[in-house]
Amino acid sequence: MPLAREVVEAIAIDNGVCIRPVALRRMDITTGTSQIIDVPCGSTLDAKCPPCAKRNRKLRMAQCREGWHLAAEPVTTPDEPTEYQRHLVEWRAEAQALRDTAQSAGDPTDDYDQAIMELDAEINAAGVRGNVVGLVGTKRSRSTRRRQDAPNLPKRMMTATTLGRTYSGADGRSYRPSMFITLTLDTYGRVNAGAPVDPGSYDYVRAARDAIHFGKLIDRFVQNLRRVAGYDVQYFASVEMQKRLAPHLHMAMRGTLPRADIRALAAATYHQVWWPSCDVVRFEGNHLPVWDEQAGYLDPATGEVLLTWAQALDELDPDAQPFHVVRFGPQIDAQGILAGTPDADQAIRYVSKYLTKTLGQAADTQAARDHAARLLDALRYEPCTPTCPNWLRYGVQPKNAKPGMIPGRCRGKAHRAEHLGYGGRRVLVSRKWSNKTLTEHKADRRTWVLEALGLDAEPADAGRYIWSPVAAGDPDVSPIRVRLLRSIRERLRWRAHMNQLQAAAEGQDLSAVEGRAA
Numbered sequence: 001m002p003l004a005r006e007v008v009e010a011i012a013i014d015n016g017v018c019i020r021p022v023a024l025r026r027m028d029i030t031t032g033t034s035q036i037i038d039v040p041c042g043s044t045l046d047a048k049c050p051p052c053a054k055r056n057r058k059l060r061m062a063q064c065r066e067g068w069h070l071a072a073e074p075v076t077t078p079d080e081p082t083e084y085q086r087h088l089v090e091w092r093a094e095a096q097a098l099r100d101t102a103q104s105a106g107d108p109t110d111d112y113d114q115a116i117m118e119l120d121a122e123i124n125a126a127g128v129r130g131n132v133v134g135l136v137g138t139k140r141s142r143s144t145r146r147r148q149d150a151p152n153l154p155k156r157m158m159t160a161t162t163l164g165r166t167y168s169g170a171d172g173r174s175y176r177p178s179m180f181i182t183l184t185l186d187t188y189g190r191v192n193a194g195a196p197v198d199p200g201s202y203d204y205v206r207a208a209r210d211a212i213h214f215g216k217l218i219d220r221f222v223q224n225l226r227r228v229a230g231y232d233v234q235y236f237a238s239v240e241m242q243k244r245l246a247p248h249l250h251m252a253m254r255g256t257l258p259r260a261d262i263r264a265l266a267a268a269t270y271h272q273v274w275w276p277s278c279d280v281v282r283f284e285g286n287h288l289p290v291w292d293e294q295a296g297y298l299d300p301a302t303g304e305v306l307l308t309w310a311q312a313l314d315e316l317d318p319d320a321q322p323f324h325v326v327r328f329g330p331q332i333d334a335q336g337i338l339a340g341t342p343d344a345d346q347a348i349r350y351v352s353k354y355l356t357k358t359l360g361q362a363a364d365t366q367a368a369r370d371h372a373a374r375l376l377d378a379l380r381y382e383p384c385t386p387t388c389p390n391w392l393r394y395g396v397q398p399k400n401a402k403p404g405m406i407p408g409r410c411r412g413k414a415h416r417a418e419h420l421g422y423g424g425r426r427v428l429v430s431r432k433w434s435n436k437t438l439t440e441h442k443a444d445r446r447t448w449v450l451e452a453l454g455l456d457a458e459p460a461d462a463g464r465y466i467w468s469p470v471a472a473g474d475p476d477v478s479p480i481r482v483r484l485l486r487s488i489r490e491r492l493r494w495r496a497h498m499n500q501l502q503a504a505a506e507g508q509d510l511s512a513v514e515g516r517a518a
């Protein structure tokens with residue numbers, strides 16, 4: 001009955017109800033009963049449905065507005081974990097157990113590793129700081145430290161504040177200006193309407209590598225920004241794709257700098273990637289390295305053991321050129337913004353616009369579609385991280401090599417059509433942006449609604465529930481249409497109640513006014 005389902009979905013969307021809910025089993029340890037709860041897709045990994053995307057955007061806008069023009073230092077104290085955070089952490093433990101079981105059975109662990117990575121990111125995004133399992137990667141000091149020389153920039157004395165300066169106007173009012181910065185990558189060839197004028201000379205390899213390392217370039221920019229500004233600059237930023245499919249950054253920054261300084265800063269910022277070379281393809285097609293339980297990957301013809309990741313890094317010539325250097329392009333935009341002005345509102349809408357779009361937008365012309373396909377081709381064998389299976393193609397064992405790795409079949413986000421090289425987070429919020437994490441903004445809104453309804457906002461006992469994923473085909477999970485209808489009914493009931501409360505409140509106001517008039 002596809003038609004009925006479409007109708008139900010349309011009604012759900014109209015009412016702001018999630019149409020891709022995730023069913024979770026919630027076990028109540030006090031009563032020993034369990035219940036299936038629908039969690040909106042927007043509160044788990046990757047919001048996919050329009051109502052959740054819209055709701056997330058509103059939350060992000062609130063978060064951006066909250067921190068941009070703060071007049072007092074934010075207080076960042078860790079809070080008690082929320083139910084959702086607990087649930088994620090439990091899920092993470094589950095994923096780890098599944099992965100370890102698979103590994104000891106000799107099965108591939110790629111899917112679990114990927115899920116674990118995404119869960120870790122999600123756990124951090126949910127406002128939990130640090131790494132759940134307390135794992136700290138072994139840091140290599142030699143190869144990464146070399147030649148990352150600090151650019152030659154004016155530096156100011158560092159002060160321990162996150163706030164920008166306040167200025168007094170002639171009218172006696174004080175102003176706390178801030179900035180909205182847009183940074184783009186370099187050009188790779190002339191483009192027209194989102195597609196290269198001459199695809200043959202367009203530098204797809206450089207475009208691919210720049211996109212892969214864009215996140216690191218942003219990190220460097222922020223480091224340099226703080227040095228030049230002389231205070232602990234805070235930002236709320238989002239990454240979007242330009243029409244030519246290069247990622248670019250919109251950043252709301254607290255405080256201001258002269259525009260010329262921002263320009264000099266962006267021009268002087270670069271990131272060097274010290275990786276083994278990808279110039280020579282050693283293994284491809286059916287001629288691929290084979291796995292050996294003791295030695296790792298071997299040349300299939302000679303049995304020679306391939307260099308491990310650590311060995312390959314040690315063999316890099318310190319006088320050689322880096323594998324890649326990524327810089328910003330000449331298009332830099334920096335505007336001064338005052339709190340509470342239409343410009344500020346517009347910038348906030350702009351920086352959150354990405355939330356209702358996917359990163360790789362559907363192209364509208366054949367030329368643009370071909371352009372996207374060529375970029376995706378260039379990304380296919382480009383190593384995205386030290387652990388990328390693509391290293392095997394160039395005769396190097398990926399970091400943490402394991403059986404089943406095949407070049408060209410990396411599951412990392414960077415290689416996917418919807419990410420086009422940039423595998424990082426879409427929204428970047430510095431740690432001292434505001435007093436609240438996104439989870440706290442969510443909780444705020446929930447508390448507000450519950451209080452308005454006269455319900456208890458505090459969960460009776462946070463440790464009372466144990467959440468677990470529900471297997472596909474679990475007989476306790478109702479068909480999606482039934483679940484949507486249930487959520488819609490719930491939403492309508494709440495809305496009716498809210499309207500009643502509002503009408504009652506207005507009636508009281510009115511009678512108060514009438515009382516005074518009498």
Ligand SMILES: [Zn+2]
Nearest residue numbers: 018041049052
């Ligand atoms: Zn949803």
Ligand SMILES: [Zn+2]
Nearest residue numbers: 384388410412
């Ligand atoms: Zn990869």
